[in-house]
Amino acid sequence: MHSKSKFLITIVFFLLCNATSYGQKWPLPLDETTNKIVWKGEVKVDSVAKDEMVNKIARWALQNNYRIEQGNEKFGIIILDGSVEFTKGTDSDGKKYNAPHRIYIYVEKNSYSFEIKDVSITRRPLEYFYTRDEYTRSLNTTYENIDDQMLLLVERLKRIFN
Numbered sequence: 001m002h003s004k005s006k007f008l009i010t011i012v013f014f015l016l017c018n019a020t021s022y023g024q025k026w027p028l029p030l031d032e033t034t035n036k037i038v039w040k041g042e043v044k045v046d047s048v049a050k051d052e053m054v055n056k057i058a059r060w061a062l063q064n065n066y067r068i069e070q071g072n073e074k075f076g077i078i079i080l081d082g083s084v085e086f087t088k089g090t091d092s093d094g095k096k097y098n099a100p101h102r103i104y105i106y107v108e109k110n111s112y113s114f115e116i117k118d119v120s121i122t123r124r125p126l127e128y129f130y131t132r133d134e135y136t137r138s139l140n141t142t143y144e145n146i147d148d149q150m151l152l153l154v155e156r157l158k159r160i161f162n
Contacts (some may be wrong), residue, residue: 028130028143037126039150042113045161050076053107053161060160066103076107084149088121088142097121099146103157114157116150 031038045053054071057078061068066082080103085096102118119126126146129139 028126028147030130035127035131036117037119037130039116039154040114041154041158042111043158043161044111046110048110048161050107050109053112054078057105057107057112057160064156069102076112078105078107079103080105084146084153086142086145086149088138088145099126099149101150103153105157116153116157119146119150121146 028037029039030036048056054076058068058071061078061080061082064082066080068078069081070077070079072078081100082103083098083100086099087095088097100118100120101116104115104117106113121129121142130143
């Protein structure tokens with residue numbers, strides 16, 4: 001094959017790759033039944049009583065600047081209000097923004113599960129932006145940055161008892 005042909009094929013390939021990814025949004029975990037963005041996890045815990053689990057999770061929450069919105073030892077439900085920092089879009093100045101959210105923790109015998117949801121940016125639910133057809137590179141980068149922070153939070157929640 002001639003070098004011009006290889007060059008043209010390479011150019012066409014890159015154009016097709018960019019054209020197929022243009023306008024696609026960063027994949028956030030969208031719950032199909034509620035149409036809400038939710039990060040979830042479940043952790044098995046051996047030999048820890050339910051009330052001890054609730055107390056340890058509450059201490060973790062306070063140590064990590066979360067406000068306990070609701071806690072019920074009897075039913076094993078804890079709702080936390082907090083925020084993570086993220087960079088917005090492709091901001092090169094490194095300015096940080098807050099993404100308020102709620103963590104719902106359900107404590108059961110030998111395990112707890114959690115859902116991170118009700119995330120908002122610029123005082124609107126994240127779903128407001130995500131479910132629209134207006135995708136820009138800046139907005140996609142914002143999604144990616146928020147997702148990165150939430151995945152780090154998921155890992156921290158999984159390590160409460162480690």
